[in-house]
Amino acid sequence: MRMAASLKLLTFLVPCAFVVPVIITFAPDLSRVWNSEALQNIKTVFVSIFLEAAPFLLIGVFLSSLMQWFVSEEMVRRLTPKHPVGGVFVAGLLGIIFPICECGMIPVVRRLMRKGMPAYIAVTFILSGPVVNPIVFTATLLAFPNHPEITIARMGLAFAVAAAVGGLVYVFVKRSPLRSPKGVTTEVKTHPGFKMVVSPSHSHAHSHGSFHDHDHTHPKDWRSFFLHAGDEFVDMSKYLVIGALITACIQTFVSRSDLIALGNGPVASYVFMMGFAYVLSLCSTSDAFVASAFSHTFALGPLISFLVLGPMLDFKSTLMLLSTFRTRFVIGLSVAIVILVFAGSWLVNFFG
Numbered sequence: 001m002r003m004a005a006s007l008k009l010l011t012f013l014v015p016c017a018f019v020v021p022v023i024i025t026f027a028p029d030l031s032r033v034w035n036s037e038a039l040q041n042i043k044t045v046f047v048s049i050f051l052e053a054a055p056f057l058l059i060g061v062f063l064s065s066l067m068q069w070f071v072s073e074e075m076v077r078r079l080t081p082k083h084p085v086g087g088v089f090v091a092g093l094l095g096i097i098f099p100i101c102e103c104g105m106i107p108v109v110r111r112l113m114r115k116g117m118p119a120y121i122a123v124t125f126i127l128s129g130p131v132v133n134p135i136v137f138t139a140t141l142l143a144f145p146n147h148p149e150i151t152i153a154r155m156g157l158a159f160a161v162a163a164a165v166g167g168l169v170y171v172f173v174k175r176s177p178l179r180s181p182k183g184v185t186t187e188v189k190t191h192p193g194f195k196m197v198v199s200p201s202h203s204h205a206h207s208h209g210s211f212h213d214h215d216h217t218h219p220k221d222w223r224s225f226f227l228h229a230g231d232e233f234v235d236m237s238k239y240l241v242i243g244a245l246i247t248a249c250i251q252t253f254v255s256r257s258d259l260i261a262l263g264n265g266p267v268a269s270y271v272f273m274m275g276f277a278y279v280l281s282l283c284s285t286s287d288a289f290v291a292s293a294f295s296h297t298f299a300l301g302p303l304i305s306f307l308v309l310g311p312m313l314d315f316k317s318t319l320m321l322l323s324t325f326r327t328r329f330v331i332g333l334s335v336a337i338v339i340l341v342f343a344g345s346w347l348v349n350f351f352g
Helices: 002-013 016-025 027-034 037-070 073-079 084-097 102-114 119-128 134-143 148-172 222-253 256-261 268-280 287-292 300-312 315-324 327-351
Strands: none
Touching: 037 102, 037 222, 084 119, 084 148, 102 119, 102 315, 119 148, 134 148, 134 287, 148 300, 148 327, 222 268, 222 315, 268 287, 268 300, 268 327, 287 300, 300 327, 315 327
16 A cells, blocks of 8 residues: 555656756756745745634644544534524624634534534534634724724624525525545535435444544544644645635735726726735735725725625635535535625615
8 A cells, every 4th residue: 555655656756857957957047036026025925824824724623623522413413503593693603702714714614514514504604703703803993993883894794694695505505515535425414404415434324414524433542633633734724825825926916006906996896805805815813904005095895895705705715615615516605705795895885
């Protein structure tokens, strides 16, 4: 087994025999490119985004490992509200208890869903948790000290959008949106009363729908805890790295003045700020300070659209969502979020 893995690795190392001479030949030119101002800026932005998000991702994977230890399928079923309205309401406010950034939210929710949490509750928690929590509330107040209405509008709209999307998932999603592990066929319940199909490799699965994760039989010691946390961190951080790198390139090569020029107009300003939030991929604890730089350029509505969409849907979180959920589900989820945030922020601006 290990020999086969080593042979596979060798196939990737063979191209190095051709790459090394090229690098040596063009070394002076590569040195100038590496030390260019643009590349220095890319490295700075990339490192800042990664270091900003990595601690929250680490918190998320440690919470995920703790849940693997202490939270059983029976406990999840017992604590999940049976009525969908109650489930959406509770999930929308869970961020107050678990103030996790969007980078750490997905591994936690994936673990909970595999233990039986309904999909509509999980999605509501994913969308509301990064915004509706005391850390983001305080950061937004500090960023807009003279405009508390921005903080209130952000919290209210985030809760409303998350609840609405959770309701849509409850109504329209009739099968598990989770990606199945390779070689395993699974279904996790989407709402109470909906049957879950369990991995055929686990003959001890309950017929009423609990999901037994592939690592359920691991011993509960510190070694297995850190191994599980390490696997989760590596699995999710590769998407964070890709998202941070592409975001750094966009921020470097597209000037802010050009981006602002695209935002002129009553509708274009919303589109620009929402697209800006998606591209920047900032952490929800710091995006308010970026938005405050545009407070004299854009009205209340576009600012709110930036503050609400970013934590719910950005480039790096899209990659993480795609690693956890089925592609069709992520596309539908993204479309619903964009439409609801646009409509909600427009109403906030109209009545504000």
